[in-house]
Amino acid sequence: MADEENKPRAVGLFSGGLDSILALRLVALQGVRVTALHMRLPFSGDSGVDELEGLARGLGADEFILYRPGEEFCRILARPRYGYGKNANPCVDCKLMLMKRAKGLMEELGADFVFTGEVLGERPMSQRRQAMDILERESGLVGRLLRPLSAGLLPMTEPERTGIVDREKLKDFRGRGRKPQMALADELGVSAYPSPAGGCLLTDPVFGRRVFELLEHDGCTVGGLRLLPHGRHFRLPGGSKLALGRDNEDNDALRSVAVPGDLILDARVSSPVGVLRHRVGAVPDEDLELAASLVAGYAKPQEGPRVSVYVAELTGAGDDEVLPQLEVIPADRFDPEIRRLMV
Ligand code: SF4
Known part of the structure; x- marks a missing residue:
């Protein structure tokens, strides 16, 4: 037990998608105690949360925390500082909100760093290098935000510099192709992962229209968002x-x-x-x-x-x-x- 207490500790963003699965596994395999942080937006129910917790624990997380943003999400949805993506998805602001929550959790737990499953260049809005730099800077996580799947292409972070994690065992993935991730999944023995389709309702054009109509007529409220799907x-x-x-x-x-x-x-x-x-x-x-x-x-x-x-x-x-x-x-x-x- 004492050994467990002395292990380095990290908070990992965990959507349950393949990238977050691989990032969690890579970090846990390095002997780091991981708290998986999963976010559900106001219009998403609880379906599948228990399964995700089981998945995270099976990958090596020793804690799973569900984050349900309310009014703070409404504020960014109504007026995103970095704008919307193709539909009603304010991805940079949304990720920033999540990273700030992760930073708060890191401090509460006395953890050493935060990590994500981001891959450089994989998503047009939030995973461009410039957006990734903004996220690191504005979340207050400079030097303490590890992206294990693209670490080899990014500046060295504190946990790599101090040897908490071995940079040599991290990856240098870039772009939208999924082949490297699938090969890594095979290598790590990860077989259960969702297909890349699906995901956030805000990226759906029909749902996006409902969101904008709500914002225009009623303003953003958690109750209004929960009705939309x-x-x-x-x-x-x-x-x-x-x-x-x-x-x-x-x-x-x-x-x-x-x-x-x-x-x-x-x-x-x-x-x-x-x-x-x-x-x-x-x-x-x-x-x-x-x-x-x-x-x-x-x-x-x-x-x-x-x-x-x-x-x-x-x-x-x-x-x-x-x-x-x-x-x-x-x-x-x-x-x-x-x-x-x-x-
Ligand atoms: S896809 Fe949805 S949940 Fe993901 S960052 Fe964008 S707005 Fe947030």
């Missing part, structure tokens, strides 16, 4: 936002991310759940009426010319407040006027 979204004429579930999974997800003050609409005939939200104050009557007819319009089967839609307001105190039921004519979902409301 689920269901169909409509911006109603009075300014309210309606999110409608496509299926039961969406319906459950929408209920789980609704916040006090939201109205929950449900026609109870194999229908979508609607979450209706207004930025400030009460939902205008015209929006409530239209939202109810949209819920009815997407309900199947519809019963007669008018459909009953049940409305409740989330109070946050256990029981929801049941509001008067509405009898509405279902909206025609193919009507171009309705389609224009879709976000």
Whole structure:
């Protein structure tokens, strides 16, 4: 145990992608105690976190910490100092936020350095040399930020200089090709890793449009971001936002991310759940009426010319407040006027 305590210690950023897997393994193999730091943005749920923790520990991490930025992420998403990538992804600012968290953790734990799975030139925005230098400087980690996969191409860091890690055992990968990483995975016996596709929703153009629409109409809030991945979204004429579930999974997800003050609409005939939200104050009557007819319009089967839609307001105190039921004519979902409301 005493030996463990005396080992050098590092905080490693761990997304669960191949690069972060390899970086963690390379550092752990050098006898360093690793705390893996995993970030989930506000619109990402908890799915897969336990598996990632198991993966990190299997690679040699002795601790796994989940970081869920809230308002600090909203601030950078609304006004990123280094701008957006192709879509709504403020990658340099986002990474900087994560590195600052890692630095704080390094200090709390008395660790010696921070490491990442970055590869020089692999990503156009955040892994250019200039951006990597900015990240090192502005995170306050100058000399203490190790990039094990590209270390041979970068200036020597403190842990290399003091012999905590052997620079000769680090790599000099550059660019977007994945072959060196895959060969290293084979060499290290790493077989379970995700494909490079997928990843952050902010890099998706459709999701990105929803983000920019939210910023423009409601500003950035954690609650607003949490609603975005689920269901169909409509911006109603009075300014309210309606999110409608496509299926039961969406319906459950929408209920789980609704916040006090939201109205929950449900026609109870194999229908979508609607979450209706207004930025400030009460939902205008015209929006409530239209939202109810949209819920009815997407309900199947519809019963007669008018459909009953049940409305409740989330109070946050256990029981929801049941509001008067509405009898509405279902909206025609193919009507171009309705389609224009879709976000
Ligand atoms: S891809 Fe997403 S999570 Fe990754 S740095 Fe960019 S904004 Fe942040």
